[in-house]
Amino acid sequence: MKTFLKTIGNVFKKPVTTKYPFEKTFIPDDYRGLIGFDENLCIWCRRCEMVCPPGAIVFSQDMEGKQTYHFNRAVCIYCGECVRACPKEGAIFQTAEPAPCALKAENINNGWNKLYTDALASRELYAAEKKRKAAEKAAADKMAAAKKEEENKTGIDPDIIAG
Amino acid sequence: MGRQYEIPIGAQHISLLEPLHFKFTTENEKIVKTDANVYYVHRGIEQACCSKFKFRQVSFVVGRVCGLCSISHTTAYSQVAEKLLKIEIPLRAKYLRMLVIELDRIHSHLLCLSHVAENSGFEALFMKTMQYREFSMELLEAVCGNRIQYDFSIVGGVARDLKPQVAQSIMERLKKFVPQLDELMDIYKNNWTLSLKNKGAGAITKEDAMRLNVVGPFARAAGLAVDVRNETEDLLPWKEVGFEMVTETTGDVYARNIVRLRELYVSIRIIENIINGLPESALITETKAFPDGEATVRLEAPRGELFYYAKGNKTQVLERLKIKAPTFSNVAAMTEAFTGNEYGSAPAIIASYDPCLSCTAR
Numbered sequence: 001m002k003t004f005l006k007t008i009g010n011v012f013k014k015p016v017t018t019k020y021p022f023e024k025t026f027i028p029d030d031y032r033g034l035i036g037f038d039e040n041l042c043i044w045c046r047r048c049e050m051v052c053p054p055g056a057i058v059f060s061q062d063m064e065g066k067q068t069y070h071f072n073r074a075v076c077i078y079c080g081e082c083v084r085a086c087p088k089e090g091a092i093f094q095t096a097e098p099a100p101c102a103l104k105a106e107n108i109n110n111g112w113n114k115l116y117t118d119a120l121a122s123r124e125l126y127a128a129e130k131k132r133k134a135a136e137k138a139a140a141d142k143m144a145a146a147k148k149e150e151e152n153k154t155g156i157d158p159d160i161i162a163g
Numbered sequence: 164m165g166r167q168y169e170i171p172i173g174a175q176h177i178s179l180l181e182p183l184h185f186k187f188t189t190e191n192e193k194i195v196k197t198d199a200n201v202y203y204v205h206r207g208i209e210q211a212c213c214s215k216f217k218f219r220q221v222s223f224v225v226g227r228v229c230g231l232c233s234i235s236h237t238t239a240y241s242q243v244a245e246k247l248l249k250i251e252i253p254l255r256a257k258y259l260r261m262l263v264i265e266l267d268r269i270h271s272h273l274l275c276l277s278h279v280a281e282n283s284g285f286e287a288l289f290m291k292t293m294q295y296r297e298f299s300m301e302l303l304e305a306v307c308g309n310r311i312q313y314d315f316s317i318v319g320g321v322a323r324d325l326k327p328q329v330a331q332s333i334m335e336r337l338k339k340f341v342p343q344l345d346e347l348m349d350i351y352k353n354n355w356t357l358s359l360k361n362k363g364a365g366a367i368t369k370e371d372a373m374r375l376n377v378v379g380p381f382a383r384a385a386g387l388a389v390d391v392r393n394e395t396e397d398l399l400p401w402k403e404v405g406f407e408m409v410t411e412t413t414g415d416v417y418a419r420n421i422v423r424l425r426e427l428y429v430s431i432r433i434i435e436n437i438i439n440g441l442p443e444s445a446l447i448t449e450t451k452a453f454p455d456g457e458a459t460v461r462l463e464a465p466r467g468e469l470f471y472y473a474k475g476n477k478t479q480v481l482e483r484l485k486i487k488a489p490t491f492s493n494v495a496a497m498t499e500a501f502t503g504n505e506y507g508s509a510p511a512i513i514a515s516y517d518p519c520l521s522c523t524a525r
Binding site for chain 2: 007016026027028030031032051052053054077078079080081084
């Protein structure tokens with residue numbers, strides 16, 4: 001009976017729910033929202049990419065060695081592990097802004113998968129190029145050193161012969 | 164002897180929260196035999212944790228095992244990883260872990276209670292319980308930054324600190340919640356309509372509970388005093404913060420409701436004690452070691468004892484991770500406790516088990 005009376009009383013009370021799209025819901029100040037990135041502060045150590053559990057961060061690299069940061073808000077779990085791993089404070093940070101929904105036009109799944117593999121491939125390509133250049137340089141250095149030695153030898157030789 | 168009929172419930176059913184399948188053999192509406200199938204949502208998480216993810220990332224993966232007891236899984240994994248790394252975490256991190264586990268317990272128990280009310284046909288009480296549960300979700304959001312996936316425990320400590328204004332708001336909201344909890348206690352205890360569906364339904368004796376290795380509120384409702392918080396002191400100091408065992412004797416749906424409600428009072432007291440006596444220390448122990456050897460951890464999740472086993476081999480990736488969820492321990496007793504009940508009360512009994520199938524099947 002008591003419950004019944006309370007139920008009738010509820011008719012005259014205000015609803016406890018909020019009309020969400022028209023009213024703002026409760027979001028705390030330090031909500032785990034979107035991950036921000038400051039290119040000017042980054043030291044390009046790629047530690048955030050290494051620790052990221054779902055793999056939402058990836059760095060691509062062009063042939064000059066310049067790295068570009070990519071972030072997928074639909075893959076990110078907003079754990080903040082990248083922020084904790086970052087050695088340079090402020091280079092990667094967490095905002096309190098909730099992530100917007102992904103749109104079909106963004107092609108956030110397949111597009112991201114392609115971008116991810118492409119980014120890794122671009123880095124490998126750069127590494128291979130660097131290795132090739134280094135090998136070339138080493139070979140050239142070696143050649144130059146050998147030539148110098150030869151010259152030195154030939155430079156000394158007449159004296160020995162004369163001696 | 165009457166004719167026997169086989170009636171299934173699940174894997175998709177209007178009154179089931181989870182993909183769970185029960186096959187009842189009934190005789191004149193009375194259940195005589197039950198078969199259960201619980202492996203509908205196998206996701207291969209254990210395998211992923213041992214192959215794809217590094218050991219520090221696994222604490223975020225196991226948080227996705229279950230939405231309701233996410234913090235229990237992450238904490239249990241963090242503890243087992245800390246045992247493998249042979250490190251001791253700061254005291255403040257321990258207290259903050261306990262705080263979030265208890266807040267999580269409040270929201271999980273209230274969800275279970277609301278579903279018992281709903282499946283018993285008491286829709287208004289379902290709404291009321293859910294309304295009162297909202298405060299715990301908002302507090303968890305304020306503490307952890309997210310409503311469901313807390314990602315609070317990490318290997319070596321906790322991810323975030325408790326801000327003073329958040330601590331204050333927790334105390335204020337808990338003070339407001341206590342009269343609401345009294346009201347819920349009154350309804351669940353004394354409401355005549357609810358008692359028709361709940362009293363005597365799905366009862367299990369203490370001997371059966373012991374024989375079938377029941378854990379959690381299911382066991383405590385039958386009078387079996389099993390609670391990991393009472394047994395282990397080394398990882399989290401539960402007794403220091405005022406843990407108290409709650410048991411009932413009848414072992415039916417009604418007793419499970421009362422056990423859950425009384426545990427909420429204990430949880431509130433624990434949270435208040437933690438906030439009043441929160442020690443000052445660092446939040447995380449840094450280490451560069453790799454997991455090595457074997458370790459096991461037991462932790463009291465809202466549904467009962469959660470068990471983690473891990474084996475490391477001095478590399479970034481674990482060799483083996485085994486998760487034994489509380490619902491898995493209870494499946495045998497679940498099928499047993501239906502016997503002799505009306506088929507019509509089966510949904511309420513299932514809800515009162517508080518089954519978590521995503522934990523069980525992983």
